[in-house]
Amino acid sequence: MTALLETIGLQKAFGAVIAASDISVAVEQGEKLGLIGNNGAGKTTFINIVTGHLKPDAGCVMLDGKDITGRAPRQVRRDGVSRSFQIPQLFTSLTLDQNLLLALAILREEGMSSWQPSRSDARMAEVDDLLDRFRLRPYREQTVAVLPGGVRKLVDVAMAVTQRPKLLLLDEPTSGVAVEEKFPLMDVIMRAIERTDTTVLFVEHDMDIVGRYADRVLAFYAGRIIADGEPGTVLSNEEVQRYVTGGAT
Amino acid sequence: MSGIFGTLAAAVIACAALALAGYAAPNWLVLIATLAFSKGLVALGIVALMRGGLVSFGQGTFYCAGAYAAGMAMRSFEINDAALLVALGAVAGLILGVIIAPLLAGYRGIFFATLTLALSMIVYGILNKTYSLGGSDGLNLHAPSFFGYRPAASENASYALFLFTSLTTVIAAAMCRIHFDSVRGLLSHAARDNEIRVEYLGASVRWINGVNFAIAAALGGIGGALSALSLGHIDPDFAFWTTSGEFVFLAILSGYVSVTAVFVAAVLVELGRSYSSQYFPNTWQGALGVFLLLIILFLPGGLGSLALRLRVSRAKPEPAPAETLK
Numbered sequence: 001m002t003a004l005l006e007t008i009g010l011q012k013a014f015g016a017v018i019a020a021s022d023i024s025v026a027v028e029q030g031e032k033l034g035l036i037g038n039n040g041a042g043k044t045t046f047i048n049i050v051t052g053h054l055k056p057d058a059g060c061v062m063l064d065g066k067d068i069t070g071r072a073p074r075q076v077r078r079d080g081v082s083r084s085f086q087i088p089q090l091f092t093s094l095t096l097d098q099n100l101l102l103a104l105a106i107l108r109e110e111g112m113s114s115w116q117p118s119r120s121d122a123r124m125a126e127v128d129d130l131l132d133r134f135r136l137r138p139y140r141e142q143t144v145a146v147l148p149g150g151v152r153k154l155v156d157v158a159m160a161v162t163q164r165p166k167l168l169l170l171d172e173p174t175s176g177v178a179v180e181e182k183f184p185l186m187d188v189i190m191r192a193i194e195r196t197d198t199t200v201l202f203v204e205h206d207m208d209i210v211g212r213y214a215d216r217v218l219a220f221y222a223g224r225i226i227a228d229g230e231p232g233t234v235l236s237n238e239e240v241q242r243y244v245t246g247g248a249t
Numbered sequence: 250m251s252g253i254f255g256t257l258a259a260a261v262i263a264c265a266a267l268a269l270a271g272y273a274a275p276n277w278l279v280l281i282a283t284l285a286f287s288k289g290l291v292a293l294g295i296v297a298l299m300r301g302g303l304v305s306f307g308q309g310t311f312y313c314a315g316a317y318a319a320g321m322a323m324r325s326f327e328i329n330d331a332a333l334l335v336a337l338g339a340v341a342g343l344i345l346g347v348i349i350a351p352l353l354a355g356y357r358g359i360f361f362a363t364l365t366l367a368l369s370m371i372v373y374g375i376l377n378k379t380y381s382l383g384g385s386d387g388l389n390l391h392a393p394s395f396f397g398y399r400p401a402a403s404e405n406a407s408y409a410l411f412l413f414t415s416l417t418t419v420i421a422a423a424m425c426r427i428h429f430d431s432v433r434g435l436l437s438h439a440a441r442d443n444e445i446r447v448e449y450l451g452a453s454v455r456w457i458n459g460v461n462f463a464i465a466a467a468l469g470g471i472g473g474a475l476s477a478l479s480l481g482h483i484d485p486d487f488a489f490w491t492t493s494g495e496f497v498f499l500a501i502l503s504g505y506v507s508v509t510a511v512f513v514a515a516v517l518v519e520l521g522r523s524y525s526s527q528y529f530p531n532t533w534q535g536a537l538g539v540f541l542l543l544i545i546l547f548l549p550g551g552l553g554s555l556a557l558r559l560r561v562s563r564a565k566p567e568p569a570p571a572e573t574l575k
Contacts, residue, residue, distance in 0.1 A: 051449070077451040089449070091442040094435070102439050105432040106450045114428045117252045118435040163450065 002065050004029045004199050005050065005167055010059035012045055012223075019045035020056065021223040027199055029166075032190075034214030034231065035203045036244055041220035043203045044086065047169045050201075051083050052076040063167065082165035086172040086203075088156035092145040096136060096155060099144060100127045103162040133192040134158045150177045150185060157189050161198075168193065170202040174209060182206060186213055207235060207245055219244050253427055260423035267415040276404050281519045283411045283479045286418040289515030291472035292499035293425055294465030299505040300429065301461045302441030303357065307365030308496045310349075310372050311342040311469025312476070313488035317376070318342075319474035320388050320483045331393040331413050335474045342470020343463060350459040350466075369488050376485035387484025390477055414475050421468060422508045428464070429508070437461055498537065502544055504551020514552055 003026035012020035019042045027033055035043045048054040050061055052073045060069040068079050091099050101118055104126055131137040134154050139147055144155065153173060160168055173189060174182040186209055193200065204210050210217055210231060217234040219227040221243045227234045234240055271279050291312050298305055315338030322328040322337050353364055377385045392399075392406045395413055400406040428434050437457055440447045444454045477483045486492060495518075503514035521540070525533040548554065 073448045074451045074453060077449060083449060085445075089443050089446040091439040091446065093442050094439060098435060099439075102432070102435055103450050106436070106447075106452050114431050114433045115253070116432050117430055118432050119252075159446065159450070 003027055003062075004031075004064060005201075006062040007046075007050070008060050008062070010046070010049055010061070011057045012042075012049060012054060013057060018042075018223040020049065020059075023059070023223075023225060025218065025225065025228070027167075027201065029199055030197050031199050032213060032215045033199075033201045034210040034217045035201060035220065036205070036207070036210055036217060036234075036240075037220030038244060041244075042223040043220050044171055045223075046220070047083060047171055047201070047203065050076075050167075051081055051169060077163060077165075080166035081169070082160040082163040082167070083169040084153075084156040084160045084171060084173060086175055088152040090144045090152060090155055090159065093143065095141050095143055096147065097124075097127050097131070097140045099155060099159060100130050100162060103159045107163055130158055130162060134161075135188055150181050153177060153185060154188060158192070161193060164196070165198060167199045167201070170200065172203050172205065174204065174206060182209060183212070211235065252430055256423050256426045256430075260419050263419050263422075264416060267419070268412055271408055271411045271415065276407055277523075279407050279411045280479070281523055282516055283407070283414045284476060285515040285519040286414045286512060287472045287475035287479055288496065288499065288519070289472075289512040290418060290421055290475065291469045291496045292503065292515060293421065293508065293511045294468035294472075295496055295500035296503065296505045296508075296511055297425060297428075297437075297461050297468070298458075298465050299500060300434070300441065301437040301458055303361050303458060303461070304497060304500070305365040305462075305465065305493075306362045306490070306497060307367070307369035307493050308465065308469045309488040309490065309493035310365070310369040311345060311466040312473035312492065312496070313369075313372055313376070313483075313485070314341045314345045315339065315470030315473025316477035316483045316487050317382065317473075318470065319477050320390050321382070323390055323393070324388060329391075329394045329399075330397070331395050331410070331478060334393060334478065335413075335417060335471055338470040338474025338477075339467045340470070342473065343467040345470075346463040346466020350462040353462065354455040354459045366490055366493065369493050370490060373485050373488040373490075376488060383484065385485060387482055387486075390481050390483065392481070393478050410478060414479070417471060417475065418512065421471065422512065425464075425468075426508045433457070433460070498541060500551075501541065502551055504548075504553035506550060506557050507553030510551060510553030510556075 005027040007023055007025050010020045010023040023046060035046065037043050045054065049056050052071045052075065055070045060067055062068070063079055063081065066079065068076055091102065098118070101123055104123055105118065131140055136151065136154060136158065139151055144152065147155065157170060157173060174185055177185055190213060214231050216229065217231045218225055219234055219237070219240045226243065227237045227240045235245060271282070291308050295305055295308055318341030319334040319338045322334055328334060349368065353361055356364055376382060382388065395409050398409070400409045436447065436452060440454045440457050447454050473487060499511065499514050499518060502518065503510040521536070522533060525536055544551065550557070
């Protein structure tokens with residue numbers, strides 16, 4: 001069986017800092033993969049390479065057997081990869097529903113039209129569906145700039161999900177969210193994509209979140225993968241406890 | 250589609266209202282309005298760019314290209330029809346814009362503004378030394394005909410040009426309104442907010458900015474051709490940086506929310522200039538500076554934002570949801 005995502009020997013350095021050192025990973029369709037590691041361990045670099053934001057110094061990224069190494073983010077998106085960001089990347093002067101409308105319009109290649117009004121009944125119906133799936137309806141007409149942080153995180157993920165990706169990468173979806181809101185937020189995200197067979201890679205620092213939502217965990221340290229396996233196995237790994245979790249499981 | 254029909258209906262009403270107003274207005278006001286609409290079209294191009302987060306300080310390039318294209322067509326090829334001359338002005342601006350757009354599409358902020366300014370000054374310098382185009386003295390043009398009609402009296406000619414300019418302005422303004430409200434228009438706005446997200450959604454910011462630049466260039470060309478016909482004279486000053494600065498001033502004064510506000514601002518500025526030159530000729534630039542300062546301080550969104558403020562203040566605020574994520 002061909003892996004949905006396969007990286008082979010990825011290398012990336014920023015001056016003397018090694019951000020990726022021979023990263024080879026294969027991810028199957030439908031897997032929920034948690035990426036853990038301290039700050040600077042190479043998790044976000046890995047996501048940035050996969051999504052085309054960074055070019056690796058060496059190695060390649062295969063998606064569904066196709067080499068997508070070094071392609072621009074917009075091309076990688078067309079190949080079926082979508083992402084959310086640690087700091088939500090949204091259109092802050094637009095309303096929430098305008099953000100989602102745009103994401104849907106670009107998906108359908110309607111971004112070229114100077115005549116089609118941005119609002120149509122069909123597109124609004126899809127926006128309604130998204131708003132319900134992500135429990136965002138109460139905020140629909142609010143400008144994104146005034147939304148609370150947790151809601152912005154959800155909108156950021158919703159924007160990525162509108163693209164109906166084969167592979168969804170979530171960069172610290174719960175960072176900056178109040179402790180008591182982390183699980184509800186992840187529940188909303190996971191429920192929103194459960195109808196699809198989307199493969200999810202998420203970067204996370206909260207090991208309880210990783211334990212609950214990941215099928216498999218990759219632990220990064222100094223640009224290397226030091227453990228790869230089921231959450232229980234990885235989180236109890238001695239090296240992971242020493243370098244990543246500090247003893248927490 | 251109701252939005253488009255609404256815009257078209259408003260355009261028809263605006264045309265009729267302008268025709269009546271022009272008929273009733275004194276000739277001096279008709280002349281001022283004609284020139285104001287011509288310049289407003291160039292400023293509308295800057296507004297299209299501003300919606301995407303860019304400001305051009307060199308729209309004089311396209312204004313000048315449109316004016317010279319119309320002027321040369323009239324003098325060298327004896328084309329006298331205003332519609333044809335303005336179409337040539339639009340094509341000249343568009344061609345120049347399409348050539349320049351790829352060179353500038355990667356630049357933002359002050360770099361973009363400065364590069365457009367530099368290009369306009371190159372055009373200004375070349376025209377000053379091109380004696381076949383009149384050099385620094387420029388060229389005089391005669392009154393155009395309108396779809397075969399050549400007005401005999403000078404007042405009729407002014408009114409005919411006003412009607413033609415108003416029609417062109419309303420069509421361009423309606424098309425811009427439709428464009429601004431379209432998916433592409435919203436996408437431009439989005440690119441202004443966050444280029445990274447636009448790229449990650451699968452659209453090209455370079456392409457968006459390039460198209461906006463070409464639209465602005467075509468509008469600049471139309472404005473230039475209409476100004477040339479209105480003034481009866483073209484010279485390299487059309488490309489001078491102060492001319493470009495005036496268009497930026499109009500765009501800031503109007504803001505990027507409302508299309509109508511651009512032309513209201515243009516008429517106000519032309520009226521202000523006209524009165525100033527009569528009553529305090531040496532302090533016009535100072536008055537313009539104070540005016541700009543007041544706008545930036547008290548109405549940073551421009552005149553167009555007044556209507557938006559009114560709409561927002563009328564809308565009832567929605568109660569904050571309690572059960573959802575904070």
